[in-house]
Amino acid sequence: MNRVILLRRPASQHAMQRELEDLFRRQWGRPQPAGVRHEDGLWQPQVDVYEVDDAFLVLVELAGMRDREIEVTLTDDALLISGRRPELHREGTLRFHQLGINEGPFQAAILLPGPVADDGIAAHYDDGLLTVTLPKRRPQPLRIEVTSRPA
Secondary structure, three states: OOOOOEOOOOHHHHHHHHHHHHHHHHHHOOOOOOOOOOOOOOEOOOEEEEEOOOEEEEEEEOOOOOHHHEEEEEOOOEEEEEEEEOOOOOOOOOOOOEOOOOOEEEEEEEEOOOOEOOOOOEEEEEOOEEEEEEEEOOOOOOOOOOOOOOO
């Protein structure tokens, strides 16, 4: 009988991810937010971003954590989510047969699909899912005064 050990992430996946990010950044000229570079041991949770009538919603899968362990930061053009999932395995473990659940530090950077209003932003963590609500900023009409040129 053959035994198979599945690694969490092959080493080449990190390099491939960085190359793809660099390619997209070069192709479309969108700067990547600071602090998003992948480091050894840093993992990225699964993220969904979708839009409703009046807001952008970000849903992040972060099972096994507490709300105080999650940091959410809004910059001009991105939402940064980071934290550290505690070690999940029991002390005294002899060997691993399969590893698929990430633990340790994580970070996700989500480029905002549009302008966000400063007020009404909310983050809620429940049942392993972080939901961040980002109200859309509606353009405000700006009245411009018309003056005549002095003669």
